[in-house]
Amino acid sequence: xxxxxxxxxxxxxxxxxxxxxxxxxDNPFYKFAEHLVVGVSAGYxxxxxxxxxxxxxxxxPLKQEKFYYILPAILGLMIWTRFSRKWSWISxxxxxxxxGSGAGIAIPLYIQNFVIRQLSATMLPVGVSTWPxxxxxxxxxxxxxxxxxxxxxxEHTGAFGASAKFGIWTLMVGFGAGFGLTVMGRxxxxxxxxxxxxxxxxxxxxxxx
Amino acid sequence: MDNGKSNLYDWMMNLDRRWVYLVIGxxxxxxxxxxxxxxxxxxxxxxxxxxxxxxxxxxxxxxxxVDYAPEAMAELHPMNYAxxxxxxxxxxxxxxxxxxxxxxxxxxxxxxxVSKEYDKVNGVDYVYLGYKPYPAITIxxxxxxxRIPFPEDYxxxxxxxxxxxxxxxxxxxxxxxxxxxxxxxxxxxxxYANGRYNAKLAIGVTGVMTSDYYPFLQSGQIFGIIGGMKGxxxxxxxxEKGGYISxxxxxxxxxKSMPIQTTTHIVVILFIVLGNVGYFMxxxxx
Numbered sequence: 001x002x003x004x005x006x007x008x009x010x011x012x013x014x015x016x017x018x019x020x021x022x023x024x025x026d027n028p029f030y031k032f033a034e035h036l037v038v039g040v041s042a043g044y045x046x047x048x049x050x051x052x053x054x055x056x057x058x059x060x061p062l063k064q065e066k067f068y069y070i071l072p073a074i075l076g077l078m079i080w081t082r083f084s085r086k087w088s089w090i091s092x093x094x095x096x097x098x099x100g101s102g103a104g105i106a107i108p109l110y111i112q113n114f115v116i117r118q119l120s121a122t123m124l125p126v127g128v129s130t131w132p133x134x135x136x137x138x139x140x141x142x143x144x145x146x147x148x149x150x151x152x153x154x155e156h157t158g159a160f161g162a163s164a165k166f167g168i169w170t171l172m173v174g175f176g177a178g179f180g181l182t183v184m185g186r187x188x189x190x191x192x193x194x195x196x197x198x199x200x201x202x203x204x205x206x207x208x209x
Numbered sequence: 210m211d212n213g214k215s216n217l218y219d220w221m222m223n224l225d226r227r228w229v230y231l232v233i234g235x236x237x238x239x240x241x242x243x244x245x246x247x248x249x250x251x252x253x254x255x256x257x258x259x260x261x262x263x264x265x266x267x268x269x270x271x272x273x274x275v276d277y278a279p280e281a282m283a284e285l286h287p288m289n290y291a292x293x294x295x296x297x298x299x300x301x302x303x304x305x306x307x308x309x310x311x312x313x314x315x316x317x318x319x320x321x322x323v324s325k326e327y328d329k330v331n332g333v334d335y336v337y338l339g340y341k342p343y344p345a346i347t348i349x350x351x352x353x354x355x356r357i358p359f360p361e362d363y364x365x366x367x368x369x370x371x372x373x374x375x376x377x378x379x380x381x382x383x384x385x386x387x388x389x390x391x392x393x394x395x396x397x398x399x400x401y402a403n404g405r406y407n408a409k410l411a412i413g414v415t416g417v418m419t420s421d422y423y424p425f426l427q428s429g430q431i432f433g434i435i436g437g438m439k440g441x442x443x444x445x446x447x448x449e450k451g452g453y454i455s456x457x458x459x460x461x462x463x464x465k466s467m468p469i470q471t472t473t474h475i476v477v478i479l480f481i482v483l484g485n486v487g488y489f490m491x492x493x494x495x
Contacts, residue, residue: 023230041278045310052340056360105345106400113404113430121428139427178420181437183477184470185284185416188438190237191469192283198241 001203013200016193142170215494221487224480233476240472247467254426255443258387258411258433262292263451265384267300270377274388274398275319276344278311281391281415287441287463288413289319289389294460295453297327297334302373304383306359307340308347308394313363331364332371339363344397352380352406385409385432395422403430413440438463438470 001009018033061069075094081087122143124136148160149167156164265271273292277285296303305316316337329335338359341347350357355377356368368374376382386408388398395412402408409432412422416437425431435444441463445454454460 024227041311048310048313048340049342053342102345105349109400109404113400117404117428117430118424121424174420178417181416181419183416183474184439185437187470187473187477188284188416188466189280190233190473191241191438191466194237194241194469195466198238 001207003207006204006207009200010204013197016197020193141166146170215491218487218491218494221483222491224483229480232480233473236472236476237469240469244465244468247471249439249442249446249464249467251443251446252440254434254436255440256433256447258292258413258435259295259444259447259451261385261411261432262295262299262301265296265299265301268302270302270304270373270383271296272304272306272380272383272386274386274390274394275305275307275312275316276309276394277315277389277391277415278309279314282315283466284415284437284441284463285389285391285413286315286319287438287461288435288444289315290323290460290462291441291444291448291454292387292389292413293319293323294326295448295451297323297329298453303335304338304355304373304377305335306338306347306351308344308397309390309392310340310342313340316363332362332366333373336368336371336373337363338368344394345401348397348401349405352402352408354379380406380408383408385411387411387413389413389435391415391418399425399430411435438466442467 015033015036018029021027022030058069058073075097078094079091081090122139124139126133126136126140145163145167147167149156149164149171151164154160262271273289275289293303295301303320305320307313307316320335320337323329324331324335327334331337338355339362341358347358351359355374359368361367362371380386380402386398386402388395388410390398390412391414395414395418398410398412403410410430411433412431413435414422414437416439419434419436419440422431422434426434435441442461445461445464448454449456449461449464456464459465
């Protein structure tokens with residue numbers, strides 16, 4: 001590691017430790033690092049969006065005399081009227097266009113891919129070999145019981161109550177898996193930072209000695 | 210006596226969280242200083258992706274959607290590196306794009322390093338399309354022709370002038386898409402690339418997201434999932450056995466963190482047991 005890497009990785013190490021100091025309590029080091037992250041992210045995003053969206057989708061077409069690109073630009077400018085109480089109603093046209101076109105594109109595909117495909121994935125054969133038979137039956141029972149838990153027009157007693165209870169257990173298994181994976185994800189971030197700090201400190205000692 | 214026991218159980222239940230952080234910090238540091246070997250079991254959903262890439266012929270095209278920011282690097286960068294190295298070693302061409310605003314830096318870091326390792330040339334062996342906002346519209350447009358949302362690549366070269374893009378028009382010309390993502394972009398790839406254009410899709414996602422996407426594996430909408438750092442370690446294990454990455458070159462970054470995962474999980478489980486014992490025993494005493 002050269003002097004350049006030692007300095008820049010040193011800044012990264014300092015910011016990492018500054019963020020972790022929040023685990024004890026809020027302090028100026030944490031605040032500084034937090035604000036730096038938010039500021040850099042916002043600045044980076046703005047520049048990326050300008051050069052990948054604004055320039056190719058507005059500036060370049062206008063230079064090529066494709067003047068109809070002014071229409072979406074006007075719709076975009078209309079959204080800025082939200083800052084004025086008097087004129088904010090104008091922004092509703094842009095939002096209506098945006099939400100309307102977005103919904104038109106998304107809803108049919110969303111129903112197809114996130115509802116119908118998922119429904120058909122629970123309509124499973126139950127008479128194949130042993131292991132798929134067990135898992136398929138579990139999926140069918142789990143889905144049915146979880147749905148009964150969310151049916152509130154009938155009191156959860158008797159067989160219906162038992163089904164709802166099994167449904168909540170099924171949901172808990174799902175939440176448990178989600179929680180376990182969340183812990184794993186958070187630990188991954190910690191592990192990567194600790195390995196980075198270990199490697200940096202070892203390189204720093206080598207550099208200084 | 211009962212009062213003393215009750216106090217102990219109350220302490221077990223109401224332990225200051227900073228003690229938990231301190232114990233985890235110590236355990237993680239010790240494991241990082243003195244690591245040990247942890248076996249990694251390869252799950253079928255990760256093996257499916259590896260086997261698919263393995264079955265591709267040299268010259269065929271794999272598309273990778275890189276939709277994550279630096280905060281997800283720990284989990285997603287290792288799988289990105291492993292897949293890219295496997296593809297370049299096999300002579301598979303890569304088509305890369307970003308639908309996340311912070312993705313361009315991630316792609317550049319991986320592609321700059323790995324293309325040097327394998328002497329791969331931009332425009333011939335890989336094409337980096339760059340970033341475009343609004344994932345739904347961008348994916349729908351790519352399904353018609355990559356040149357609609359990306360008339361030029363990330364470096365400003367016209368796609369028509371790039372040798373690799375000569376016979377590539379849309380998703381029909383790529384063998385599969387692997388979306389490596391830390392956010393909602395995955396939903397867009399499933400909904401539009403697979404749902405609308407029937408593109409063959411696999412995903413690499415953060416640990417937090419993994420359980421949300423298993424239903425799509427079961428329904429056949431995706432053919433594989435690499436879930437978080439553990440999934441990346443599985444992929445690295447397969448890639449190492451396949452001779453694509455090497456421990457000596459320090460290319461198994463996710464694998465290296467598995468001992469920390471193991472010890473930290475043991476500590477977390479112990480704290481959960483401690484809290485539960487305190488809860489049930491205090492109920493018994495009362």
